[in-house]
Amino acid sequence: MAIQLKPETEKLVQEKLASGEFQSIDEIIVQGIEAGRGKRQPQQADAEQRRAGAERAAEQEWLKRHSVEYAGSWVALEGERMVSCGASARQVLESAKSHGIEQPLVVHVPQRERIAVWRVVTVDARTTFFQPLSV
Numbered sequence: 001m002a003i004q005l006k007p008e009t010e011k012l013v014q015e016k017l018a019s020g021e022f023q024s025i026d027e028i029i030v031q032g033i034e035a036g037r038g039k040r041q042p043q044q045a046d047a048e049q050r051r052a053g054a055e056r057a058a059e060q061e062w063l064k065r066h067s068v069e070y071a072g073s074w075v076a077l078e079g080e081r082m083v084s085c086g087a088s089a090r091q092v093l094e095s096a097k098s099h100g101i102e103q104p105l106v107v108h109v110p111q112r113e114r115i116a117v118w119r120v121v122t123v124d125a126r127t128t129f130f131q132p133l134s135v
Contacts, residue, residue, distance in 0.1 A: 019108065020074075020088030059105045072111045076104035 005013065013028060022028045059077040066082070076083040076096035084095035089106050096104040119132075 020090065021108075023090070056105055059107075063107065063109065067109050068112065070109045072109065074106065074108050076101065076106050078104045 013025060016022050016028060017025070022031070058080045062077055062080055062082065070082075070085060073085050074087065074089050074092045075085050076092040078096070078101045083099055083101050083104050084092040086092045086095065089108070093104070093106050096106070
């Protein structure tokens, strides 16, 4: 079967494969179909998302405190602790499940770009230098 994708959909599929979150296009399609089967009413889904957000406050705090340490990695969190860390979502989820955590929060911690900021210091008309500032 040949399937034509819009360019933006194809880009999304390529990104998901490159991230390691999925191993094949088939896996992406199957997960999408299974997710569609379990669709709920929008209001119910919104309420559940708000409840889940409140329940995951500890994980959000952990991410704020440790995002620099784990930048670029996938992490599985349960409450205030990291259960596993690795290069792919699948890897950290399987590791978390092997430790008895059935539904961890699995997150890719984004890389934070370093921004160089310099202060220009002028001593006199002939002497100027740049002083690095930490951001």
